[in-house]
Amino acid sequence: MSLTGSLEDLSLTDIIQIISLSKRTGILEVESEDRRRGIIIFKNGQVVSALLQGKNQKSLGQALVEYGVLQPDQLTQALALQRQQKVHQPLGQILVQQGWLTREALELVVKQQIYRIVYELLQFPRGTFTFHLTEIIPYDEIRVDPIDLVLLEKGLNAQQLLLDAMKLRDESQLLRPATAPAGPGGAIGLAEEEAETEASLEGLSVLLAFPQAVVRSYLSHTLIQRGAVVVELSETNPDEILNRVVEWQRLASDVTVVVDVDVLREPLAWIQAVRQRAGGVPILLVYRYIQPDLDEALRRAWNVHLLQSPFIPAGSPREVRGHAHILAQVLLDHLRMLRATQSARPRPSAPDIMERLWRELGLDEPFQEETPEARLSKLMAQLKQALADLRHPSEAPQISLLILQFAAEFLDRGLLFLNTPQGVVGLGGFGDTGDDEAMPLKVRRIRLPEPVGDFAVVAQTGQPVRRSAAEASAWLDAFVQTIGRFRPSEYVIIPLVVQDQTVGFFYGDNAVTGRPLGDLTYLEIFLHQASFAIENAILNRRLSQAVFR
Numbered sequence: 001m002s003l004t005g006s007l008e009d010l011s012l013t014d015i016i017q018i019i020s021l022s023k024r025t026g027i028l029e030v031e032s033e034d035r036r037r038g039i040i041i042f043k044n045g046q047v048v049s050a051l052l053q054g055k056n057q058k059s060l061g062q063a064l065v066e067y068g069v070l071q072p073d074q075l076t077q078a079l080a081l082q083r084q085q086k087v088h089q090p091l092g093q094i095l096v097q098q099g100w101l102t103r104e105a106l107e108l109v110v111k112q113q114i115y116r117i118v119y120e121l122l123q124f125p126r127g128t129f130t131f132h133l134t135e136i137i138p139y140d141e142i143r144v145d146p147i148d149l150v151l152l153e154k155g156l157n158a159q160q161l162l163l164d165a166m167k168l169r170d171e172s173q174l175l176r177p178a179t180a181p182a183g184p185g186g187a188i189g190l191a192e193e194e195a196e197t198e199a200s201l202e203g204l205s206v207l208l209a210f211p212q213a214v215v216r217s218y219l220s221h222t223l224i225q226r227g228a229v230v231v232e233l234s235e236t237n238p239d240e241i242l243n244r245v246v247e248w249q250r251l252a253s254d255v256t257v258v259v260d261v262d263v264l265r266e267p268l269a270w271i272q273a274v275r276q277r278a279g280g281v282p283i284l285l286v287y288r289y290i291q292p293d294l295d296e297a298l299r300r301a302w303n304v305h306l307l308q309s310p311f312i313p314a315g316s317p318r319e320v321r322g323h324a325h326i327l328a329q330v331l332l333d334h335l336r337m338l339r340a341t342q343s344a345r346p347r348p349s350a351p352d353i354m355e356r357l358w359r360e361l362g363l364d365e366p367f368q369e370e371t372p373e374a375r376l377s378k379l380m381a382q383l384k385q386a387l388a389d390l391r392h393p394s395e396a397p398q399i400s401l402l403i404l405q406f407a408a409e410f411l412d413r414g415l416l417f418l419n420t421p422q423g424v425v426g427l428g429g430f431g432d433t434g435d436d437e438a439m440p441l442k443v444r445r446i447r448l449p450e451p452v453g454d455f456a457v458v459a460q461t462g463q464p465v466r467r468s469a470a471e472a473s474a475w476l477d478a479f480v481q482t483i484g485r486f487r488p489s490e491y492v493i494i495p496l497v498v499q500d501q502t503v504g505f506f507y508g509d510n511a512v513t514g515r516p517l518g519d520l521t522y523l524e525i526f527l528h529q530a531s532f533a534i535e536n537a538i539l540n541r542r543l544s545q546a547v548f549r
Contacts, residue, residue, distance in 0.1 A: 003131040012122055013162060015129055020045045020158035026134050032127040038117060046155025049110070050117040060091055063113060069105040069308060070095065104330055105308040107152055112326035114152075118161055154333075201335055202227035205252040209233040209241045209259040210286075215324045217500075219258075222328040223335075224532045231525065236263050238270050242277065249278040256338060258284045258331065260309075268297060271304055282338050284331070307334055399533050400427050403506065403526070410523050411508040415443050415483065418504050419459060424448040427504075432512045433484030442483050451505075453479070454493050459502045464494045464524060466517065486511035494524055496531045503534070 012030060019028065023045035031037045038052040061079065064070040078094045095101040206228050210216045213234065220230045231248065235241050241259065249255050257274070264270045264285075271283060285298060286309045298304055309327045400416055407414040413431025417424050426446035429439040451459040453475030458465050468490045469476060480487050488509035496504035506527055510517060 003133075005129055007124060007127045007129060010129075012124065012129065015131070016040070016118075016158050016162060019131065024131075024133060027132045029130045029132070030121050030124060030127060031129075032124040036124070038121045040118065040121070041151065042158075043151075043155055045158065047114060047118070047158055047161055048152045048155040050114045050121075052117045052120055060110075063109055064095075064101065064106070069109060070101055074098075074100040102308045104333070108326045108330035110152060111156065111329045114156060115161065115325065201332075201339070203254055204335065204339065205229040205231070205248060205255045206335070207231050207233055207241075207245060207248055207255065207257045207259075209235070209257070209263055211236055211260060211263055215327070218324040219328050219331060220528075221532050222332065224529045226332065228335075229525065230529070232528075238264050238266075242270065242273055245274060245281065246277045249281050254339075256282045256284065256335060258286065258307075261285050261287045271298075284334055284338075286327070286331075305334060305338065307331065399530055403530050404428055404430050406526050407506065407508060407523055410518070410520055412510045412512040413439065413483070413486075413488075413508060415439070415507040416504065417443075417446070417455075417507070419451065419502055422449075424451055424455065424505070429483070431484075432486070434486050435484060439483065446482055455505055458493050458495045458505060462495055462497050462500070462502055464492060466490070466492045466520075480511075484511075489514060490517055492517060492520060494520075494527050496527060496534065498531050498534060503531070 007030075015028065019026075019042050025043050025045075026041075028040045028042065029037065030039070036053065039050065040047055041049040061070070061075045065072055065075055074095070078091060078098065078100065081094055081098075082089060082091060092101075092106050096103050096106065201223060204227075206223055208216050208219055208223075208230060210219070210233075216232045216234070220232050223230050229252070231244070233241055233244055235244070241263070245255075245257050261267055267285065274281065274283065280303050283304045284307050285304060286307045298306055307330060309330075403416060404414055408430050411431075413429070415429035416427045418427055424447070426443035429443040431439050433439050433442060448455075450456070453473060454465045454467060469488055472491075476491075488511035491507065491509040494506045494508075495502045496506070508517075508520075508523075
């Protein structure tokens with residue numbers, strides 16, 4: 001049985017959605033007007049492989065070498081072994097059996113190829129399609145067929161695949177909140193909910209230690225979209241990374257450390273130090289090439305997991321993100337696997353037991369002054385709840401409201417601005433103005449032709465600015481007069497960054513009470529992830545409009 005039609009009548013996005021939602025198994029053939037052909041293979045609605053015909057398409061071996069997970073001489077030896085065999089053995093099986101490549105590394109390269117192929121197929125403006133309903137040979141019976149077409153053991157969610165394909169298209173473009181109304185919900189809403197449930201990392205705190213800022217940012221982006229709390233560690237000193245691990249292990253109950261082995265001078269000694277100071281926190285070590293002696297020692301270490309990464313060369317941010325994309329996909333798989341195997345609930349701590357005791361006796365718990373540790377624990381709980389709320393809204397105004405609500409836990413006053421090509425526009429705010437006009441009304445009247453003062457510094461660098469009023473230039477006086485009578489002793493401006501572009505600003509101070517700003521780490525983390533929520537909302541809207549256009 002087959003389904004045939006024209007891409008002008010039914011777009012490829014529609015077709016993929018239909019196959020995914022109906023959980024069909026089969027092969028989708030797509031042919032453009034200029035006779036370019038490609039196939040996408042589905043199993044139970046999941047994409048397990050793809051192929052695009054063309055003289056410029058790379059073979060599996062070429063792709064493995066290009067992505068840095070296989071060395072050229074190893075490929076040459078594997079091909080020689082393949083030619084010597086009477087019965088064809090897939091190249092992937094040979095590489096894994098010889099110990100030159102891990103199964104995970106093979107699949108992550110194949111996933112990257114699938115993303116690129118689907119992206120190319122989505123560019124076909126006209127053509128025909130045919131979907132053949134057929135059974136796919138089980139994974140345990142075939143890994144790579146005679147043309148080395150790899151079938152993934154666990155397929156890719158078609159909804160997420162379409163979103164990622166759109167990201168590839170928009171990588172070099174600035175994403176800003178759209179003004180057009182969102183498309184209708186319908187079937188796509190069900191697919192989004194299914195993808196979110198399957199890929200959720202909600203409640204997980206991930207510490208990312210990578211030397212390359214672009215790689216850190218891309219991995220952070222991917223994990224945040226799945227609901228994780230991400231802390232990017234720019235430190236390259238192993239002792240400083242260790243201190244951050246210890247700090248977060250005390251604050252959060254579900255922490256995983258992902259660290260590039262290149263920043264650790266002595267990986268085994270560092271892991272031992274983590275065990276002594278932070279207990280059994282899971283550690284994912286990312287490395288390039290297999291080193292048998294070190295690998296064996298690391299695999300024997302308790303709760304340490306190895307993840308082979310492609311070589312990520314220096315280059316433009318777009319080129320680096322292309323290589324980081326496949327690392328992000330396999331990292332997601334590892335984190336989901338870790339959560340599934342470590343589902344035991346922690347024992348109640350002493351404060352929990354005391355709280356239950358007072359409650360069971362029917363007595364009020366005696367007043368105790370909040371300790372710094374208790375304050376941090378409370379903020380961590382609030383951060384997790386705020387991040388959970390952040391995952392559900394699909395419109396920028398809802399996300400803006402969540403930002404202001406969370407910021408009110410830290411500051412007397414907060415103002416949110418959108419940075420557009422036409423200038424800086426006020427969105428909303430909270431706090432006392434010192435006069436009869438409410439802060440939201442004052443903020444919405446603010447229009448600046450371009451960022452000024454420290455807003456300009458933040459827009460250019462993409463980094464927060466925290467400064468005392470005495471250090472500020474004359475721009476602060478004019479700005480403060482527009483938002484009320486109170487003058488701050490210090491202030492902070494934090495950017496909202498999407499695709500390496502500053503699309504918004506958050507300004508905050510404690511001008512009303514005059515107290516110091518204090519530690520704003522959690523607020524910066526939340527705003528960092530709110531940026532990705534805005535981007536995700538834009539991508540979902542674009543995909544909805546593409547499907548229902």
